[in-house]
Amino acid sequence: MDKYANRAAGNYNANYTRKLKIEGTIKLIICILITIVCLLPIWLLFVNATKSTADITGSASNAFSRLIPGTNIIRNIKTLTSETEGNTEFLRAFKVFTGFRNSLFISICACALSVFFSGLTAYGLTVYDFKLKGFATTFILLVMMVPVQVVSTGFLQFMVQIKLYDNYIPLIIPAIAAPQVVFFMLQYMRSVFPLDIVEAARIDGCGEFRTFMQIGLPILKPAFAVQAIFAFVSNWNNYYTPSMILISNKLEQRTMPMMVAAVLNNDKIADFGAKYMAVAISILPVVVVYLFLSKYIIGGVTLGSVKG
Amino acid sequence: MQSLRPNGRKSISYAKYGYLFILPFFIVYVFFMIYPLINTFRLSFFGNGNANADTFVGLQNFKYILVGGSRPAKAIHEEFIRSLKNTVILWVGNFIPQIILSLLLAVWFTDSRVKVKGTGFFKVVMYMPNIITATSVCGLFLILFGNSKYGAVNAMLLDMGTIAEPFKFVNTVTSSRVIVMFIQTWMWFGNTMILLMSGIMGIDLSLFEAASIDGASSGQVFFKITLPLLKPIFLYVLITSMIGGLQMFDIPYLFHEGSGASAIQTHLETAAVFVYKHFHLIDPNYGYSAAASVLLFFITGILGLLVYRFNTSSDDRAAAKSNKKKSKHAGLL
CATH class of the missing domain: 1.10.3720.10 (MetI-like)
Structure with missing residues (x-):
């Protein structure tokens, strides 16, 4: 009798713990999604800062490539800091x-x-x-x-x-x-x-x-x-x-x-x-x-x- | 006040140092805040433009912006009412999602039953947009949502074939308002979340324990314990956010393509933008600006008084009340 009650309690506990774990995971996933929304604009900003105008405005083969840094960072910095062609x-x-x-x-x-x-x-x-x-x-x-x-x-x-x-x-x-x-x-x-x-x-x-x-x-x-x-x-x-x-x-x-x-x-x-x-x-x-x-x-x- | 010590010598009064130490603050405050405030009130009774700047017009500016009248007055009245309406729309549209999101996250992050991993990291990331220059944030969203096919969002949508023509995100009334609301929410939900978290952590833990022993569901705990006990901090957040909303300027003012004052979008023009728009070096309309400022001052003043009541903690008031009661009792005895 005693044993049975213990097992029931154990079962209940295991269920409860599992439920909490699932709840925690769902919340974690939502938090990660919000984090992505938070960081995406900032990420896009820094990524686009490394690209040339042609890369930014041209059509891309897939949307994903827009999230990857380009190679134009030095030129962009130069445009900002020194007299180059067409940046007067x-x-x-x-x-x-x-x-x-x-x-x-x-x-x-x-x-x-x-x-x-x-x-x-x-x-x-x-x-x-x-x-x-x-x-x-x-x-x-x-x-x-x-x-x-x-x-x-x-x-x-x-x-x-x-x-x-x-x-x-x-x-x-x-x-x-x-x-x-x-x-x-x-x-x-x-x-x-x-x-x-x-x-x-x-x-x-x-x-x-x-x-x-x-x-x-x-x-x-x-x-x-x-x-x-x-x-x-x-x-x-x-x-x-x-x-x-x-x-x-x-x-x-x-x-x-x-x-x-x-x-x-x-x-x-x-x-x-x-x-x-x-x-x-x-x-x-x-x-x-x-x-x-x-x-x-x-x-x-x-x-x-x-x-x- | 000089008093006699037992040995008969006078004690030194340090009061003058107190005045000396707070003097710089008050001199500067009077010069840069109090006088400008008085000056704003004064200007609100004077005419607009250099030609009429010295003409006393009484309450005409207030009448013009609030009631309107003939042609020039009607234009300024419509502009002011529109700016108030825009302020309310933009504020409500950012406050509601912001408070829901931050309340939800604050409850999750302080829940001792279901611990979310990495709370510290999430807090840092979610607060980050708040620290970034509003002007730059506006610039960022302006180039992301650019009207032409060069805007990042338009480019992406064109890539995917969702749209055939670039959508004018910046110029369309609804989309630009939604973007501004999103920016405001994005910038401020982390801040509100941290404020609410500190409020929740101030609630007596034994209340949550008692509730869980009694078998309350998390929904019941939220609506019956967290929310009612969070009321003061909730109120504080609401009012400070309203004051902040009345000052909303950078993003609505700059969210447009093209240069010049005429490019400012009328559907984004807030009360602060209205005030600012009439400043010009050459021919300023100080009268309209000042009258609008005076109205804003009274609204802010009322809201500020509520915050003041919040800051002079309820303990102080409770103590004052119980003192009164005590003295009453003493009187009865």
């Missing part, structure tokens, strides 16, 4: 090194400013007690969700008025006031920052600003790292503000997304291989950054940002 129109819209230089300059400056000053603001709001502290904290939380788009008219008109259009200053300096980064730092400081250490530094005769630089910053380092990645990527990807402020759209001033946009909407450019290459190169830095730092990026997503 291309170089008039897209200058890869200029784009990289401009985007890197803006992104690095904005990223450094936003992380440093947000840290300073969060530190000030955590360590010190003052009358307007509550008001300042509430204010930062309240304006966190106000996007730059809703003030863009007044912003642009103001910048035109004080002759700051076609200038990088309105793209870099506003990074000092990044409410979302401050909010993140505030939460981080509240959970890990030992306030006694500030007191100890004071007793040792350390000045307030030096305390922040030598004690506050090192403790905030992990939060800095995550926010720096996000700030860099979002500045690199930004198209709206640069194209609004750099209103004359001069080639020498364009950021990378502006270069890409200029190539895209130009009918006169018929070199598809080079077009794909331009788009591929523009996303390469962020893809590389992502592959190395994906752990921190995914960890940081949950900490609040505007989405689409």
Whole structure:
């Protein structure tokens, strides 16, 4: 009797385990399919960047050959970087090194400013007690969700008025006031920052600003790292503000997304291989950054940002 | 505030350092956000074009974009209403598939009963489109779905003999909207999934255990436990996505073939594109842009307040409530 019950239970367990296994496999297959859909456009982009226009636009013997890299990669890179036959129109819209230089300059400056000053603001709001502290904290939380788009008219008109259009200053300096980064730092400081250490530094005769630089910053380092990645990527990807402020759209001033946009909407450019290459190169830095730092990026997503 | 220590010496007040440390933030914020906001409100009461830029017109801009009127006003009114409609269509069309997909995946990836292999890898891959420059993504899809036979999708379909003539994916209303919705979903479902996963992982595990002991099916667990307890984070995702939807710009603005402002497709023109379209260096229509911005500001403001309530955690409010109750009790006693 006992034996029988045991066997029944064993049978049930085996069935149950099998059912779970089948369920797991089905889910795995669906996930793999979604992964393929996710990666296919990016794969096609890099594949087509290695092909000549004739390969891309000509009819293929089978659809599968369109998924295999071609041999035209060097030529496509050359079209982008140097004066060759028939690419004057291309170089008039897209200058890869200029784009990289401009985007890197803006992104690095904005990223450094936003992380440093947000840290300073969060530190000030955590360590010190003052009358307007509550008001300042509430204010930062309240304006966190106000996007730059809703003030863009007044912003642009103001910048035109004080002759700051076609200038990088309105793209870099506003990074000092990044409410979302401050909010993140505030939460981080509240959970890990030992306030006694500030007191100890004071007793040792350390000045307030030096305390922040030598004690506050090192403790905030992990939060800095995550926010720096996000700030860099979002500045690199930004198209709206640069194209609004750099209103004359001069080639020498364009950021990378502006270069890409200029190539895209130009009918006169018929070199598809080079077009794909331009788009591929523009996303390469962020893809590389992502592959190395994906752990921190995914960890940081949950900490609040505007989405689409 | 200076207080007397027992030994009679005054303690040092550090308050001024607090002000000093937060000062740069507020100076920059006032200069680049608050003043531009006030300026936007001001501009919304002034005329359009250089000739009328200094003429005070009262609420005329609002009247024009919201109600319309004679010929120029009617055109701008239709343009604005169309942009609002496009924004809603594109947002709904991307949010619904996005939330279904990310909810499904989030539940699968956090299920302790049926473990899906390689969750970490899937998370990395599915989040990746979010990190890529929107402009480049748009460019990529634009050349993939190109109108001519040179577009990759058209070329493939022609190869297979599915179509005889290249299909105008970019110019056709439905197909271009669907492509933009797909891009948005593709870019954002990974992000939403990770947010929802963190929400599900915050749910007390013993609830799931109790349910499985009571023999609940996975469907019951999902509808009776996961979904109700996920409501706050779900709301957060919804509202932040709405705010993001109001800012939808890069892809609708750039998804067209051909150059010049006239090439922007009217059926993709969102509210953000409407605002942007009236900026010109030579003869800007700041009045219309500003009036539309002011309306967007109020919508975003209301949505933002809801997020604020979410961020000042419900614990704080519960604590405040129980304090009130306690003081009531104390009063009664």
